[in-house]
Amino acid sequence: MPLTDGQSRPLLTEIQDLFRQQHRFSADIVDRSFNTFGDVWADKFESAVGVMFNDTAARSAAIKGYAAFAMTSLRLQAKFEKTRDYQAKTYAEAASEVYHNDVYMQSEYLPGLFLSHYLWPHHYRQIQFFESAFVDYLRVARIDRFLEVGVGTGLYSRIALQELPMAHGRGVDISPSSQAFALRQMEVFRVADRYAINLEDVVTDTPNASAEALICVEVLEHLEQPVEFLKALRRVLVPGGKAFITAALNAAHTDHIYLYRDAGEVEAQLVEAGFVTEQFFVGQAYAPPRPGLPVPLAAAFMVY
Template structure:
């Protein structure tokens, strides 16, 4: 397996130098968990796309990081997110390969290169995956690049995954990475709406990473997670708070908002973490990355 930390850091240093220092610092601070993602990712990516994937991946990361910074500045000035409707975002972001493909590479890399996201990986691995029942069936909604599902499959050879996303461009990345990882027989990928009702049989676990803020009514997502789960099934849920981006719709201001939504849907929070970017200047808003594991419980309990 490749040294993915070195591969992607070198790519950032070469093609996105402005962001190299912070990325290197983050990786060195927790190289074990960063490597858990970046080592297999580098192997899969090079096998699927060749060594030349380093440049577009790093450039996508840089474009995304600049966009996040500019969007946050505008948020501080205006006091609210953009006013785009979901349909507009679908057309201009999720259905637009020129935007979506670089975005997906950034969305993968931030888990390893941002100190606010590395704890999500550790929670995902140590508190979610490690406690799945033997032979579990897992559903990932809004899987995007599919890497969380692929990490799950690599870590747990006994499980299978059903994953869907609204973006065909994102799913093409997921399909190529799953093929290069040799995991296609254990993952089912399809285009689908994460909030749409489903008649599929309930599953043992659900992954919904960094999705809630992209929805106009995130409460529906929590109910959808609960509906997909077997009794006492578990879920890994991530969300961004006070973090303005082009495709962020719902403004979460307090961690308790997400806890209440989960509990209202019949999901009991088992563990929760919320990380703020320590290097950011203090402003009216404090962008945070939240992750939690939850368990389904009877609403009348």
């Protein structure tokens, strides 16, 4: 099915051409996503790209950043397939190499992560689960305040704010680069008046029972002791409040420290931290090329 079938999507056509001409290892990634997710995906991606990267130079830089981000993943994943372990790294090392490295964050990590949520099937399916499980819960329960911990790009908070016009959100992150990128996203999507981001470490700085609803996407695998972090999330959430918590599994990256091999390990930690699982989603990046080969997974849990 051609990308522009019945629709005019000039930005996706431009991005598709950029991949074909400059990043050949991902030459057909836009077509593949369109053939998997169709018009709804294409309209959301066309709109998100146009708002976030509003001229050809910005789009070209973002795609270049994504390509470098994806190449790093591929390279580290190939090593992981051999060793079945992540490269040893401390949280302090990851923080200084990644979260506090503004050039790397702005040029590669944050645009890469942002675009991966539209271009990697398990990331996009996780957003679909977020919309049906968490955003719909807030809508039905008429909850209009939420907290996101480890906002990164700010994509999940922005989606919640766009879909819930009465909602207000707060984000916390330890990275000034994530704070700046996420705030810019809120501004260009015109939801910044309903959002604030504080530079905070949730384990040490965030007050008890200060969130009615909580989002925490792909932070657990970045930590040395995820259970302590999960206990902090449980403490921050009001009793009876619900949280959307995810982890990346078998997915090597520069700042992935804690190796989860299956979703049951994440769930066991959630239980240890005092959460109860209401529903969950597990998506894989691609079918295993060989039986037994670990593939990157996204595991997301609605918990209370």
